[in-house]
Amino acid sequence: MPSDTLTPDAAARESGASSVVIVGAGFAGLTLARQLSRRHAVTLLDRRNYHLFQPLLYQVVVGAISPGEIGVAVRGQLRHRPNVRSLEAEVFDFDAVGRILNCGAAGGAAFSLTYDTLVVATGMQDHYFGHDDWAVHAPALKTLGGGLRMRARLLGALEAAEAAAARGAPSEEVERLMSVVAVGGGPTGVELAGAIAELSRTAMAGEFRYLDPDDLRIELVEGEPALLNGFAPRLQKHALRGLERLGVNVRLGTMVRAVDADGVTLAGPDGEMRRAAAVVFWAAGVRPTELAGAVAAAYGITPERDGRLAVDGRLALAGHPEVHVLGDIAAYVDPRHGRLPGVAPVAKQQGAFVARLLDDRTRAPFRYRDWGRMAVIGRFDAVAEILGIRLSGRLAWLVWALAHIAYLVGFDRKLRVMVSWGWRFVLGRYAARLITEAR
Numbered sequence: 001m002p003s004d005t006l007t008p009d010a011a012a013r014e015s016g017a018s019s020v021v022i023v024g025a026g027f028a029g030l031t032l033a034r035q036l037s038r039r040h041a042v043t044l045l046d047r048r049n050y051h052l053f054q055p056l057l058y059q060v061v062v063g064a065i066s067p068g069e070i071g072v073a074v075r076g077q078l079r080h081r082p083n084v085r086s087l088e089a090e091v092f093d094f095d096a097v098g099r100i101l102n103c104g105a106a107g108g109a110a111f112s113l114t115y116d117t118l119v120v121a122t123g124m125q126d127h128y129f130g131h132d133d134w135a136v137h138a139p140a141l142k143t144l145g146g147g148l149r150m151r152a153r154l155l156g157a158l159e160a161a162e163a164a165a166a167r168g169a170p171s172e173e174v175e176r177l178m179s180v181v182a183v184g185g186g187p188t189g190v191e192l193a194g195a196i197a198e199l200s201r202t203a204m205a206g207e208f209r210y211l212d213p214d215d216l217r218i219e220l221v222e223g224e225p226a227l228l229n230g231f232a233p234r235l236q237k238h239a240l241r242g243l244e245r246l247g248v249n250v251r252l253g254t255m256v257r258a259v260d261a262d263g264v265t266l267a268g269p270d271g272e273m274r275r276a277a278a279v280v281f282w283a284a285g286v287r288p289t290e291l292a293g294a295v296a297a298a299y300g301i302t303p304e305r306d307g308r309l310a311v312d313g314r315l316a317l318a319g320h321p322e323v324h325v326l327g328d329i330a331a332y333v334d335p336r337h338g339r340l341p342g343v344a345p346v347a348k349q350q351g352a353f354v355a356r357l358l359d360d361r362t363r364a365p366f367r368y369r370d371w372g373r374m375a376v377i378g379r380f381d382a383v384a385e386i387l388g389i390r391l392s393g394r395l396a397w398l399v400w401a402l403a404h405i406a407y408l409v410g411f412d413r414k415l416r417v418m419v420s421w422g423w424r425f426v427l428g429r430y431a432a433r434l435i436t437e438a439r
């Protein structure tokens with residue numbers, strides 16, 4: 001049990017500030033912490049000391065950008081917010097009656113914390129649909145550490161293939177090392193498969209002596225009959241054609257039956273088949289972090305079927321107006337858009353909304369402003385639906401690029417990512433192809 005109790009900052013308390021504890025420095029939590037007025041003594045807790053821009057994580061996997069370009073220290077973002085303290089700590093559970101949450105700090109010490117208002121915004125984690133043992137062979141793209149391990153696995157397989165070809169190993173061994181399977185045809189899987197294809201065809205050409213990077217075999221596996229579920233059929237077809245042009249073999253209507261160290265077993269329209277592959281990446285599902293279950297247990301809520309927590313128009317739990325749940329783990333039904341998806345704009349808008357709410361700047365319920373959706377396929381090729389307008393190709397890519405730059409935290413990161421993109425998209429160079437992790 002926790003040994004120490006942290007109280008809100010004393011000076012802030014004397015001035016009558018209410019104590020707001022935010023769990024999770026993702027898009028929702030960090031936006032809220034940065035926008036709350038000084039009327040509140042704010043504690044922002046996260047189990048890591050940085051905010052991660054997940055939408056560009058797949059570019060770390062292919063070595064197009066460095067981790068520091070999409071990760072930013074939380075503390076640095078709160079430099080000019082004297083009413084906000086940031087602590088690296090993992091929250092475990094809650095005492096609803098005493099308004100206390102229990103945490104483990106960086107370094108291992110346990111402590112508890114009291115709150116007047118609690119905001120939980122802890123996002124999602126990987127989901128293997130009952131096959132957690134697949135995770136070791138098919139890492140998922142969710143954390144920076146995971147992205148770096150995937151980079152090591154991808155680039156390491158190519159290095160191993162070059163060495164195998166150099167020593168005259170059997171062709172099946174070289175082929176297995178040169179085979180990549182990405183599971184999941186949503187935006188993450190599509191972007192990852194396209195980026196790997198671009199990497200092999202543009203950046204690595206001429207760098208190998210025994211291999212032709214063009215021989216890299218990339219398969220994208222999707223259980224549904226189309227890619228990019230939820231996009232207009234025309235854009236789904238554009239994405240399919242774009243990936244096929246890049247050399248990606250897209251398998252629709254195909255399920256993964258098994259994953260092991262040598263590859264995957266698939267079941268599709270042509271029956272069951274085995275694919276030998278040294279690299280398997282998982283982009284097929286997410287579920288709320290464990291903390292959502294702890295919130296549900298403490299505050300007497302039944303999670304939705306997918307584990308998310310239902311919130312009302314104030315983004316608070318039923319019967320607990322002092323507890324707000326935001327971002328990916330919140331299940332909010334917007335009157336105009338229905339149940340909101342787990343995307344960054346929803347999380348950011350919800351963080352900004354709760355800042356206005358707690359500062360008495362609004363009494364109206366939360367309403368989502370939906371600008372649209374987009375996915376990048378390859379160099380200068382994307383699909384986008386912006387305010388009902390459907391775009392594909394170069395224009396969609398430009399919109400995608402501008403939106404992602406705008407969403408990145410910090411001017412320096414915007415600049416650095418633009419330079420990396422110039423390097424990648426114009427010159428075809430990938431500056432961060434280092435194998436730094438265990439494979």
Ligand SMILES: Cc1cc2nc3c(=O)[nH]c(=O)nc-3n(C[C@H](O)[C@H](O)[C@H](O)COP(=O)(O)OP(=O)(O)OC[C@H]3O[C@@H](n4cnc5c(N)ncnc54)[C@H](O)[C@@H]3O)c2cc1C
Binds near residue numbers: 048123344
């Ligand atoms: C690979 C990938 C690509 C994506 N691409 C896009 C895209 O192109 N466009 C888009 O709009 N969205 C995209 N998303 C989704 C988007 O990133 C999420 O919707 C968004 O991050 C949700 O924000 P959030 O604040 O709810 O959670 P997050 O941003 O996930 O933040 C949650 C935070 O909570 C912390 N945390 C978790 N548990 C605990 C705990 N117990 N104690 C303390 N801290 C904890 C985590 O460390 C994390 O910092 C993508 C997601 C992924 C994984």
